[in-house]
Amino acid sequence: MFNVEITGEFVAFFILAVILIGGVVLMISLEKVVHMVLSMAAVFVGLAGMYVLLEAEFVAFVQVLIYAGAVSVLMIFGIMMTKHGDHQKEPARPAHELLSAIGALCLFGLLFYAIRTTDLSSAGTTAFDPGNDQTMEIGKQLFTSYVIPFELVSILLTVAFIGAIAIAKKEEE
Incomplete structure (x- = not known):
């Protein structure tokens, strides 16, 4: 039925x-927030590996640098800077869990059917050659045509981080 060649x-x-x-399963099933962030970082690293398999090395590098590194550290800081009280666990709702499982299976079946019936050979050509490294071209575009938006985003992120620290300090006092 499936003709699959086992390769590296x-x-x-x-x-x-x-x-x-x-x-992902650990992320949604663990109870401690720090453990959730660590499992989320593992997901980010796994996603970067998928990007490497797709020959998108720059996107993989950015995934590790920004998401697995910066976002995970920022979330850990956010956890450490906020107060956590004793939270009561929600009562189990078996009907809700059953409906969620049925919905997830239906979504899986729909996606499986769509993927199996789609003819991917007739997809349009891409704007770049996937065999070549596009990092240099992305860097040129980023620092010539898009330098103003790039700097504005960095300023916005810095202001957001300072604002988060100010809000956390205000709650502490």
């Missing part, structure tokens, strides 16, 4: 898929 790329894909799915 195929094995790497399934290892990364296990890391991604395991990290």
Whole structure:
């Protein structure tokens, strides 16, 4: 039925898929927030590995640098700077869980059907050659044509971070 050749790329894909799915399942099932952030960081690293398999090295690098590094550290800081009281666990709702499981299975079936019936060979050509490294071209565009938006985003993120610290300090006092 399936004619699949076992290659190193195929094995790497399934290892990364296990890391991604395991990290997501741990993210939603763990109770301690720090453990949730660590499992989310594992998901980000697994996603970066998927980008490497797709020959998008720059996007993989940015994924590790920004998401696995900066966002995870920022979330840890946010956890450390806020107060956490004793939270009561919500009562189990079996009907809600059953409906969620049925909805997830229906979504999986719909996506599986769509992927299996789609003819991917007739997809349009891309604007770049996937065999070449596009990092230099992205850097040129970022620092010539898009330098103003790039700097504005960095200023916005700095202001947001300072504002978060100010709000956390105000709650503390």
